[in-house]
Amino acid sequence: MPDQVYTGLRVLDLSRWVAGEFATKLFADFGADVVKVERPGEGSLTRAWGPFPGDVPDPERSALFLHLNTNKRSLALDLRDASDLATLRALIAGADAVVESFRPGHLERLGIGPEAMSELNPRLVLTRISAFGQSGPYHDREATGLVLQAMGGPMSSTGQADCAPLRKPGLLEHYTVGRTAGEATAAALLRVRRTGRGATLDISGQEVLLAGADRRASYLLAAAYSGMRAPRGARSPHRHGATFTGPFRAKDGFVMVYVTNVAFWNRLVRLIAADDPEFQEAYLDRQTVRGEDRDRFMAYVADWFAARPKVEIMEQAEAARIPITAYLSVSEVVAHPHFRERGVFVTADHPAAGRLEYVGAPWRMANGYALRTPAPLLDQHGAEIRAELAAHEEARA
Numbered sequence: 001m002p003d004q005v006y007t008g009l010r011v012l013d014l015s016r017w018v019a020g021e022f023a024t025k026l027f028a029d030f031g032a033d034v035v036k037v038e039r040p041g042e043g044s045l046t047r048a049w050g051p052f053p054g055d056v057p058d059p060e061r062s063a064l065f066l067h068l069n070t071n072k073r074s075l076a077l078d079l080r081d082a083s084d085l086a087t088l089r090a091l092i093a094g095a096d097a098v099v100e101s102f103r104p105g106h107l108e109r110l111g112i113g114p115e116a117m118s119e120l121n122p123r124l125v126l127t128r129i130s131a132f133g134q135s136g137p138y139h140d141r142e143a144t145g146l147v148l149q150a151m152g153g154p155m156s157s158t159g160q161a162d163c164a165p166l167r168k169p170g171l172l173e174h175y176t177v178g179r180t181a182g183e184a185t186a187a188a189l190l191r192v193r194r195t196g197r198g199a200t201l202d203i204s205g206q207e208v209l210l211a212g213a214d215r216r217a218s219y220l221l222a223a224a225y226s227g228m229r230a231p232r233g234a235r236s237p238h239r240h241g242a243t244f245t246g247p248f249r250a251k252d253g254f255v256m257v258y259v260t261n262v263a264f265w266n267r268l269v270r271l272i273a274a275d276d277p278e279f280q281e282a283y284l285d286r287q288t289v290r291g292e293d294r295d296r297f298m299a300y301v302a303d304w305f306a307a308r309p310k311v312e313i314m315e316q317a318e319a320a321r322i323p324i325t326a327y328l329s330v331s332e333v334v335a336h337p338h339f340r341e342r343g344v345f346v347t348a349d350h351p352a353a354g355r356l357e358y359v360g361a362p363w364r365m366a367n368g369y370a371l372r373t374p375a376p377l378l379d380q381h382g383a384e385i386r387a388e389l390a391a392h393e394e395a396r397a
Helices: 018-028 061-068 081-092 108-110 116-118 145-152 172-195 205-211 217-224 260-274 277-283 291-306 310-319 330-335 337-342 383-397
Strands: 010-013 031-040 070-077 099-100 126-129 199-204 244-250 251-259 324-326 345-350 352-359
Touching: 010 018, 010 081, 018 031, 018 061, 018 070, 018 099, 018 126, 031 081, 031 217, 070 383, 081 116, 081 383, 145 172, 145 205, 172 199, 172 205, 199 205, 217 337, 244 291, 251 260, 251 310, 251 383, 260 277, 260 291, 260 310, 260 337, 277 291, 330 337
Parallel strands: 010 031, 010 099, 031 070, 099 126, 126 199
Antiparallel strands: 244 251, 251 324, 345 352
16 A cells, blocks of 8 residues: 555554544544554443444444544553553654543643653654643533533524524534644644644643634624624524525425525525416515515425425526535435445444445545554554564664
């Protein structure tokens, strides 16, 4: 296999949850040697998170762990054990970057805080992920993803204005934090190349969500200048304008409409009322539709969508240059000819989970992404990594 863009980099993954594992996955999948340090007998917390085949918990068959840890090597270390801690120190001395997500102060209590790591390796990039940062009144507080969304701002902007705030689904906030941590680590590695000096990065999950994800930064800036706080649902269909968005039921599922200007509005009216000049005359070029007018329009649109399959609606809208898309199930996405033809999905054989199909490259470039190995078994590479360290020490002697 030809060298990839991160071939030659060694990254230590000391994290145990989604943000850190996703950050290091971004390096592993593009060629870096990522050593996943795990707790003996237990492994990463993501190994205990389903779904599992048949709903039977199995640390080697967690879908979440299998997704987040492709192309990594696993090494089990008990950081309370002096010998294992010495092994970690040896790894740090030869690493380019370390990503950790312990509670603030934990590395310092182990004797391997930023200063100690810098003494071992002055060029090292240490990326520290925590809920609220390494300093400040909240630095030692626990936080779930729900807490981060609430305090970071996305929830205050999500949902209808007259209802309680809504949480974004899944583990979205953790992936957002992990992506930011990965970007920051890459930037620090470029600094090392330029200056020869390492760096310690303090990644606060709450601040990541506050600073840029999901509208918050622009809303905060607007509030600073205008004094107005953008309410939830500010661009939702209840505003009745030519900005017309939302899900509609089709014959076999749902479509999402995102009509955000009069040009899109007029194209939609012409599409759904192609044989109804009276309806077109009533609604073309309208800036607002209210009361009975709105009720008639909504019923007309709903009936038109309900009579047609979702993909047919999407194709007609695309031809008319209207932003409407079908909601595709996971199985529909996996089977879709567009994604199949582009080679979006790649396969690998896992010793415990069997044949797995992964989503492949998040972006395309020469010698970029490659699925070299599936996620590792717990401590699968322990003997191999220790042998490498011993050989390195012998060569130095």
